[in-house]
Amino acid sequence: MPNKTPITVAYGDGIGPEIMAATLRILEAAHAAIAPEVIDVGEKVYLGGNTSGIAAESWASLRRTKVFLKGPITTPQGGGYKSLKVTIRKTLGLFANVRPCVSYAPAVATRHPTMDVVIVRENEEDLYAGIEHRQTDEVFQCLKLITRPGCEKIVRHAFEYARANGPKKITCMTKDNIMKMTDGLFHRVFDEIKVEYPDIATEHQIIDIGTARLATQPERYDVIVTPNLYGDIISDVAAELTGSVGLAPSANIGEHVAMFEAIHGSAPDIAGQGVANPSGLLLSAVMMLVHIRQSEVAARVHNAWLRTLEDGLVTGDLKPSADGRVLGTEAFADAVIARLGQQPRQFKPVRYVDAPTARTTPQPLYTRAQPAQKRMVGVDVFVHAAHATADFLAGRLATLSHQPKPAGFALQMITNRGVKVWPGGFAETFCTDHWRCRFMGIDAAGAPREVRHQDIVHLLDNLVSDGLDFIKTEHLCEFDGVPGYALGQGQ
Amino acid sequence: MPNKTPITVAYGDGIGPEIMAATLRILEAAHAAIAPEVIDVGEKVYLGGNTSGIAAESWASLRRTKVFLKGPITTPQGGGYKSLKVTIRKTLGLFANVRPCVSYAPAVATRHPTMDVVIVRENEEDLYAGIEHRQTDEVFQCLKLITRPGCEKIVRHAFEYARANGPKKITCMTKDNIMKMTDGLFHRVFDEIKVEYPDIATEHQIIDIGTARLATQPERYDVIVTPNLYGDIISDVAAELTGSVGLAPSANIGEHVAMFEAIHGSAPDIAGQGVANPSGLLLSAVMMLVHIRQSEVAARVHNAWLRTLEDGLVTGDLKPSADGRVLGTEAFADAVIARLGQQPRQFKPVRYVDAPTARTTPQPLYTRAQPAQKRMVGVDVFVHAAHATADFLAGRLATLSHQPKPAGFALQMITNRGVKVWPGGFAETFCTDHWRCRFMGIDAAGAPREVRHQDIVHLLDNLVSDGLDFIKTEHLCEFDGVPGYALGQGQ
Numbered sequence: 001m002p003n004k005t006p007i008t009v010a011y012g013d014g015i016g017p018e019i020m021a022a023t024l025r026i027l028e029a030a031h032a033a034i035a036p037e038v039i040d041v042g043e044k045v046y047l048g049g050n051t052s053g054i055a056a057e058s059w060a061s062l063r064r065t066k067v068f069l070k071g072p073i074t075t076p077q078g079g080g081y082k083s084l085k086v087t088i089r090k091t092l093g094l095f096a097n098v099r100p101c102v103s104y105a106p107a108v109a110t111r112h113p114t115m116d117v118v119i120v121r122e123n124e125e126d127l128y129a130g131i132e133h134r135q136t137d138e139v140f141q142c143l144k145l146i147t148r149p150g151c152e153k154i155v156r157h158a159f160e161y162a163r164a165n166g167p168k169k170i171t172c173m174t175k176d177n178i179m180k181m182t183d184g185l186f187h188r189v190f191d192e193i194k195v196e197y198p199d200i201a202t203e204h205q206i207i208d209i210g211t212a213r214l215a216t217q218p219e220r221y222d223v224i225v226t227p228n229l230y231g232d233i234i235s236d237v238a239a240e241l242t243g244s245v246g247l248a249p250s251a252n253i254g255e256h257v258a259m260f261e262a263i264h265g266s267a268p269d270i271a272g273q274g275v276a277n278p279s280g281l282l283l284s285a286v287m288m289l290v291h292i293r294q295s296e297v298a299a300r301v302h303n304a305w306l307r308t309l310e311d312g313l314v315t316g317d318l319k320p321s322a323d324g325r326v327l328g329t330e331a332f333a334d335a336v337i338a339r340l341g342q343q344p345r346q347f348k349p350v351r352y353v354d355a356p357t358a359r360t361t362p363q364p365l366y367t368r369a370q371p372a373q374k375r376m377v378g379v380d381v382f383v384h385a386a387h388a389t390a391d392f393l394a395g396r397l398a399t400l401s402h403q404p405k406p407a408g409f410a411l412q413m414i415t416n417r418g419v420k421v422w423p424g425g426f427a428e429t430f431c432t433d434h435w436r437c438r439f440m441g442i443d444a445a446g447a448p449r450e451v452r453h454q455d456i457v458h459l460l461d462n463l464v465s466d467g468l469d470f471i472k473t474e475h476l477c478e479f480d481g482v483p484g485y486a487l488g489q490g491q
Numbered sequence: 492m493p494n495k496t497p498i499t500v501a502y503g504d505g506i507g508p509e510i511m512a513a514t515l516r517i518l519e520a521a522h523a524a525i526a527p528e529v530i531d532v533g534e535k536v537y538l539g540g541n542t543s544g545i546a547a548e549s550w551a552s553l554r555r556t557k558v559f560l561k562g563p564i565t566t567p568q569g570g571g572y573k574s575l576k577v578t579i580r581k582t583l584g585l586f587a588n589v590r591p592c593v594s595y596a597p598a599v600a601t602r603h604p605t606m607d608v609v610i611v612r613e614n615e616e617d618l619y620a621g622i623e624h625r626q627t628d629e630v631f632q633c634l635k636l637i638t639r640p641g642c643e644k645i646v647r648h649a650f651e652y653a654r655a656n657g658p659k660k661i662t663c664m665t666k667d668n669i670m671k672m673t674d675g676l677f678h679r680v681f682d683e684i685k686v687e688y689p690d691i692a693t694e695h696q697i698i699d700i701g702t703a704r705l706a707t708q709p710e711r712y713d714v715i716v717t718p719n720l721y722g723d724i725i726s727d728v729a730a731e732l733t734g735s736v737g738l739a740p741s742a743n744i745g746e747h748v749a750m751f752e753a754i755h756g757s758a759p760d761i762a763g764q765g766v767a768n769p770s771g772l773l774l775s776a777v778m779m780l781v782h783i784r785q786s787e788v789a790a791r792v793h794n795a796w797l798r799t800l801e802d803g804l805v806t807g808d809l810k811p812s813a814d815g816r817v818l819g820t821e822a823f824a825d826a827v828i829a830r831l832g833q834q835p836r837q838f839k840p841v842r843y844v845d846a847p848t849a850r851t852t853p854q855p856l857y858t859r860a861q862p863a864q865k866r867m868v869g870v871d872v873f874v875h876a877a878h879a880t881a882d883f884l885a886g887r888l889a890t891l892s893h894q895p896k897p898a899g900f901a902l903q904m905i906t907n908r909g910v911k912v913w914p915g916g917f918a919e920t921f922c923t924d925h926w927r928c929r930f931m932g933i934d935a936a937g938a939p940r941e942v943r944h945q946d947i948v949h950l951l952d953n954l955v956s957d958g959l960d961f962i963k964t965e966h967l968c969e970f971d972g973v974p975g976y977a978l979g980q981g982q
Contacts, residue, residue, distance in 0.1 A: 129909030134975030418620030484625030
């Protein structure tokens with residue numbers, strides 16, 4: 001018996017204790033070399049006054065073992081309780097959310113009996129950075145941040161996953177026809193990295209068309225890699241298409257720590273009755289075993305589970321076959337244990353190889369590049385003005401761009417919700433109370449020039465002198481000569 | 492014969508001329524009281540050197556008739572050509588994208604023969620405002636803007652549409668469990684306005700679960716109202732589920748102008764062969780007739796089209812029934828014309844009432860409210876720093892928050908991609924070169940105080956004096972005492 005790998009285990013709320021007990025019993029019977037450390041998280045901890053649902057000593061366990069098998073959690077309503085999953089993901093940098101969505105027909109009824117898709121979702125950034133501001137009476141803003149390290153890590157992880165697990169194709173989905181800079185970066189990084197994996201076919205789809213195709217022809221996808229929000233949506237679509245979200249596992253992988261959990265909730269309505277299906281958590285534990293490099297045990301558990309399903313033995317959430325039977329949680333676990341060492345006959349037996357980890361991956365997930373030559377050339381100043389017209393604002397701003405302090409700017413355009421309303425503009429364009437005013441640096445001869453931070457401070461000072469309610473700024477820079485800012489609609 | 496309503500018509504590219512000719516012929520035969528003004532848009536105009544694909548005199552026609560029946564357009568690849576559709580939507584304020592997605596089984600094969608869903612998508616704002624900035628070597632940003640007028644207009648339009656067209660339920664979809672301020676506003680406006688329509692049932696779903704349910708059980712939805720990006724995705728999902736995107740119409744509605752077009756493209760591969768299906772454009776024209784208050788003609792055309800389909804007569808993109816036949820574009824139009832005045836026998840006959848327009852809607856779509864009491868209390872300053880640690884940055888910023896100029900701030904926290912990294916913070920949190928530094932106004936006694944614009948200028952001046960590369964600001968305000976800014980993850 002090899003040394004046991006310490007793992008942190010949380011039984012969770014609702015059906016959590018039952019399905020975790022069943023899962024751990026199967027792992028033990030399969031001779032998984034694990035040493036569980038049990039922590040308390042979730043409802044009890046929340047209601048005990050800890051708004052993040054996890055105590056300091058539990059953090060210590062996670063950081064020590066670096067592997068977390070997590071039962072479902074009930075987050076109490078109201079009272080400012082924060083999602084434990086999101087907290088752990090963000091704090092520990094779990095950048096990859098990996099969601100295999102597999103059909104198990106005929107054991108599970110589905111319109112898509114042959115689907116076998118893995119969604120690899122970026123897990124930390126995008127609109128989920130949680131940076132929101134109310135800017136005016138009428139306008140609220142959320143920042144979508146897409147970063148090069150975020151893209152490189154998730155894309156490389158997707159390719160490494162595909163290489164280790166056998167999929168032959170990766171589809172990248174973005175909306176880079178609209179978001180040319182942010183989603184454009186994700187797509188570009190995908191194109192950069194794919195050349196390192198010539199054995200894997202690749203394609204890119206716009207997310208709207210991609211989601212529609214996934215919804216109607218999931219069989220055509222192997223691995224899909226995509227930013228956070230899109231991944232959130234399509235992983236739910238894919239899970240639903242398999243016919244049972246109750247069977248779906250997930251892994252949240254970071255460079256230091258990884259978390260494994262079923263995607264279903266704590267189902268308090270059936271808690272304590274011994275009828276819950278442990279399969280989602282069990283398959284998550286299988287992903288964990290691969291992660292901690294016990295892939296042989298992982299395959300043994302997974303194949304026994306497939307054989308159980310094939311034999312018509314299911315929990316009450318599924319329909320048994322004609323010669324099958326509905327079992328309770330523990331009896332289902334017994335059935336899986338009884339089949340350890342057996343292979344499925346209709347389903348294709350699974351094989352695993354030990355997961356690539358950050359330590360053993362030949363390519364680093366991210367290496368910071370040399371910085372570009374950055375040159376500031378202007379600034380977007382956003383102004384809150386409820387009863388102004390674009391022409392009126394432009395008149396004031398044109399003067400303030402160079403006096404009283406000689407800031408050295410010229411007003412280039414004003415947009416409202418991204419649409420150019422000055423110069424030119426159409427009467428039909430509806431204007432909110434939120435104006436983006438673009439100032440470009442000019443020299444005495446009116447030619448473009450580089451801008452210093454001090455110039456921007458002077459410009460803002462000029463706006464203050466006129467009593468203008470500016471609410472935010474965005475500096476405009478070129479990086480190695482390429483403008484780092486989009487044009488206005490109609491510009 | 493009543494006075495004819497002038498409409499602007501563009502035949503478009505590819506199959507556009509054929510399907511527009513067929514459509515106009517059917518409308519004429521149905522005695523639609525329209526006077527088409529034909530404009531040139533699209534490929535020819537683009538390649539003639541106009542990057543927006545529409546000439547000044549064509550704008551004049553649109554603004555005069557206020558109704559646009561548009562054929563599909565080919566946007567040339569490369570060369571900075573802008574999407575004509577997006578330009579018209581934004582410039583003319585077409586805030587509502589209305590997409591009926593209806594199954595026509597057995598004429599069209601689909602897994603969802605009874606679906607009849609209308610997606611009402613906000614069309615102007617959200618991430619599609621196109622405001623993107625590269626902020627550091629590693630970080631790109633896109634602004635998601637959600638506005639009260641944008642929400643009120645689209646939500647009210649959805650309810651008016653439902654009331655006029657008979658649907659009994661509206662589902663609102665957002666991601667307000669994550670984006671509590673932006674998507675929270677959309678959801679809140681939905682809740683405010685629904686009380687004015689007690690005859691219509693309502694529900695709200697989180698977009699990931701909602702999209703998954705739509706993909707598997709589209710029959711359970713009537714009308715779905717949702718922000719721009721989500722609407723983009725789910726309207727494609729819904730169209731695909733019907734079995735043929737070739738039949739799907741769309742309306743883009745503004746307070747001044749409305750545009751009607753099929754959702755399919757210009758299909759240059761089959762252009763000029765006389766085989767294209769005019770149905771998507773014809774059904775768009777039906778929506779146009781309702782809009783210009785010729786609902787009786789609209790119903791006559793729609794019912795004749797349904798009867799044609801029922802009789803097994805289809806174009807080559809669909810499979811004819813056993814006793815049916817494949818027709819060319821013109822023969823299909825003839826078949827529809829021959830059935831004008833007839834009702835379908837299996838499909839439910841449609842009935843229309845004249846559309847509510849902005850002019851006749853009893854409720855205005857948006858009335859600006861009294862401004863809130865706005866009080867500035869701090870500022871988020873974003874800093875580009877590649878080789879810094881949070882603690883190092885915090886040390887410098889803590890001093891600069893009050894000297895050399897007495898700006899009157901205290902550094903409250905630093906986040907990286909939204910995760911708090913100071914004070915406290917975990918070693919596992921991956922940090923990019925993009926730091927959000929939150930400064931709150933404090934008085935001499937260290938108590939919170941109101942902040943003036945001049946204070947922010949002084950703070951930035953202090954950062955300049957230290958050579959810090961700040962890249963953007965977001966002012967922090969309370970509106971009627973409610974903080975207009977989200978807390979950091981872990982704060």
